[in-house]
Amino acid sequence: MRLWKRIAMRWFQFRDEVGGLIRGFQVLIVNLALIGKLRPVGLEPITVIVDSWREATILRLLWITQLLPRHKILVVRRACDLHLPIQSNFGGESLLIVTSRAFTKHYHLLASLRHQRRLVVL
């Protein structure tokens, strides 16, 4: 393959991948904010499962600036990090919100959780 074609392919790959990341993160922000509106303060906590420290940092910043409701963040980089949230006694009645990217990466662990816990995939 010619060099320019390879460069173009890599660029499209980068653009599409980052575009998907951004769209997914927008969905998370908007949905979290709307869920926050629906849920009065003091109700069961929200736990958000994301797959990158970047997303976790931005979410914390948005919470500090009071754009998002209070929530706990779990960063799942590897399947073993999910050991805790998939335990039946984890977080009691907390609402688990998982990004679609984190869900699809570890769906073999999370798919069954959908029927057992209050799990929202965004």
Next chain:
Amino acid sequence: MKFIKKSARSGPKVSLILLDWSVRESFHLLHYLSKQDVDRDLFEVIIIEYYSRVSDAIRPFEDQVDSWLLLEMPEDCYYHKHLMYNAGIVAAQGDICVICDSDAMVKPGFIRSIITEFENHPNTVLHIDQFRNARKDLYPFCYPDFSEVTGRGCINNVGGKTRGVVDDKDPIHNRNYGACMCARRDDLIAIGGADEHIDYLGHICGPYDMTFRLVNSGHREIWHQTEFMYHTWHPGQDGEDNYLGPHDGRHMSTTALDALISGRTMPLEENESIKNLRLATDLAQGVEAFRIATTHFISWQKDNIRKGKQWVAGNSSRKIWHGFVVDQTADGFVAYPRFLEHPDFSKFQDQFEIHASTEVDLHERLDDSIPFRWRLVFPVVTLLTYVSRALGLTSLYLQRRWGRLTHEAYT
């Protein structure tokens, strides 16, 4: 549709479905299937050709082929692998359908492993990963030894297993979902077979569409830990210059991922013959009556999916706008936040759903409904994501270069 050959094998357990769309140069899998350590009557081989070509590459192994079907799609129609999967499922006589690469190598225990796995775990969908070798001197295929494929030039050998199988960070991208997928025929029919939606036209497709929907319907996905396929380099293996449907940037169909996320089990567009089998009507017709929707002949036409000189991705079934899911309905368009799909929140549907007659109107209404400070956040997030991702990829590239340099220095 035309049969070159029709299976005379009675009661096979496994049906291997191999595809071609007038592109395959080699069907050497058939050579390795002739060396299996199980009774030959336990499996059948079905070849599905999308167009009308009678491939010369199959001729040397013709004795291994049980059914050979030409779908005779018009030459001006782009290829859709899912249509071929459905034809294979309808034609299959075996209890287990295996959709796999026809230009890969397998060891003599390949079929036995599949049968054993389904005997031990009946309610599963089984995948077998593939070792890939990038050496160009192995092309044209020269029947290398298995150790040669896993040795020098192998891009995913990690201690005798494929990188995808041992990976726990991003298995969905590191495993080869298209290499080999095995599922019970009845289970495939129960989920409506492969999805014939236009999103899967061309290179962005695969049996994982069915895997995800089988998982949603309660099946367990298993990746074989000891059995693998072995693939050597050939030109055009990455789908270069192919039409690409909507994907996540790493050639994984976003429509299939969306099915996984939403828990959908049925296809967006079901094949009529599969539907007849699912509803147990028209059973007597058999594969001769495999039906191809006439609308496909128009919507899959190359001219309709090519604008100017470029292939333009088909309209995704679902779009995202400002974090809202945008769906097309009979009355127009509807946008809603994704959490409404959860049963606990569905009662808030009226509160959050936004309707409009056109997509442009809907975007305007969405712009108005979203608070200004949120809209300010979006470009910041976009910038941060681009910068951090670019930095991440640069550091990964430098790490790899450094690793290569130090490796060369030591050796």
